[in-house]
Amino acid sequence: MAVETPTAATEAPRRGPRGPLRRPRLRRHGSETVAAWLFLLPSLVGFLVFTAGPVVAAGVISLLDWNLFSPPHFIGLDNFARLGPDTTFWSALGNTAYFTFVSVPLTLLVSLGLAVLLNQGLRRMAVFRSLLLLPYATITVAVAFVWVWLYIPHDGLINAVLGAFGIDGPAWLISDDWAMPALILMSVWKSFGFGMVIFLAGLQAIPQQLYEAARVDGASPWRTFRAVTLPLLSPSVFFTVITSIIGSFQVFDQALVMTDGGPGTSTTTLVMYIYRTGFQNYEQGYAAAQSMVLFAFIVVITAAQFLLQRRLVHYDL
């Protein structure tokens, strides 16, 4: 140390990284930071104005009695208290949960199955991949109209096919029991392409040596899938589950076009009920309270998944 001190004073400019080079690097970091913020700014402004802002605004509106046209009145938590006895709200929440917890696992299974199939080195895989991605790339409303035709009870294509096998098809969209499964089936068909592409990318990132090692160890295909594929695919699965659940809780278009929430309220989803409360019943405060509850549900479920991912998701080989 005694030797170093005078040397440090005199030779500081030549000491390399800790000396004179630090300032240019800081300058460079500074300018990169500015550039990064500039690039982030449009997205950040968009997020603040169109996402965070409305969430805060909805929180404030949920405390008001406001019919859009008359001046709003502060009513505290009254709108939240109304939720308790509102059977339609709970029915809509139940329908949404039913839709989510059936459609998301089904979509994941179909996506994963197809991704595994496509990962077998099939010829013309790009063609298959594009074809299978097509439903996801189409507009939900347009697809929903096509499915309305498919589901026509007396001469729709689905019941015609079932009839060819001697099966008397259900009344689908006009049946209390079958309307929601019909929506789920359509949604699975519409959405599996997204998960499939994510899973396919995840599968192609798994090193082949691991499969070779499993083969050398005599592991069966199922054992290999469980011990190698699934753990290494878990980040993709986690991402797909999170985005699918959030999307499913917000289901609206297909229910509006295909059933208008009926028969009765059997396919009325929460977002549909929020829309109707706010823009058909003119109860903006109550609609905002419902949307805050939906927001809380999504936050809780997403937080729970993030907690679970520490045990179930493997980011390292």
Add this chain to the structure above:
Amino acid sequence: MSSSFSRRALLKGAALGGLATTGALSGCASGPPPGTATWSMWSSSPEENRVWADFGRYVERRMHIRSASTLTPSDSYPTKLDLQLVSGTAGMVTALNGWLIPTYASRGAHRPLDDLIAADPDFDLDDFYPAIRSISSFAGHTYAIGFDVAPTVLYYNRTLLERNGVDPPSPTEPMSWDTFRDLAVELSEPKDQYGFTCAPSIDDLVSWIYCAGGDVVDGDRGTSPLDAPEALEAIHYVVDLFVKDRATPPIDNLAQSASGAALANFLQGNVAFMQNGPWQVLNVREAPFTWDVVPFPAGPAGSTPRVSGSSFAIPSGVRGDDLELAWRLLKTLTSTGALDIYARAGRNNPARLSAASAFEPPPANLGIVQRILKGEVAGGHPFNVTTNWNRVRLLLGQDLPRAFLGQVSVRDAIDGVMPRLNALMRQHRDAVRQAA
């Protein structure tokens, strides 16, 4: 180094340029210049767009100012109008479907026009059919001026009737319900041919209820007479046509627009009768068969189906010089000249008596529409709605179709909705009292 610097500079420049463009574009979105005649209307097809473009040109010609219309598809029009009214970006004149006038009037979204009418000796309110004046009023005040009005009529497929050896119905005398039912059942043979089509919704059902002497709304008493014997008789009659007689095409789904599904069925050519308004005449002209219209079947209270109409109104936020301009614009949009354009295009029967001659055949018996409105033939019942009709419609739209599907009895369906319907009627009563 210099290439790295220029790349970074380029990227920074691109980012700054993007921000500047965004700012410039947002600055441009400031709406039409002051003094422009702005108005809102629904429009769902190129043909409708053309009619409203003609309206715009007519306004510019007559008022010597620029006309700027905001056209929105009819399904999303009310929501867009709500947001425009709240944000102060609505036109100075807005079109309103008649059944929404009490909703907007009771919430103070539009202003009464009585003072403007009283101060304008040139404006002749008597030139408008009484039905549209009633539809455009709320709590004793005129809130809008009509541009169309028409009773529900019965369309029939003349080709199908002739093929089945059935004489066309009288062009002026309404059929009785019994006669109509017998015909509908008779014409529901062979397979895939149907006697009648209408929407399984309150919008169509209400015509039968009026003809039976019933109603959905009973003034501001706070209860609905939907469970009264008259209304129940009407609902049973129509539901039986669907469920017992199987005289209607099967219901495929519950989400299609009310009159749209009935129209699609009728245009297939295998349905004898369709309940609908003359606003569908333009679409039915495309049909590959001969057809015409006759008065609605007469029930115990006669032939008094729903009479509907649409109007133009002025939002409450329009004041000062804009109000004077808005009133001139509203008068121009509902003038005989403008309604001539509307009627000549076949859109619907014009709301003014002086424009009536412009709504011309085909079909041959189209003149029945104006004769019904004048009380010369059959009759009509102005669509009687509440200040929360959206909610009433939604409630009945959820629960009544089960009866049309045969899933529940009419009695059970009505009993199921009555408590919630009466709650909405009480809410309506309170809104009317508050407005008064």
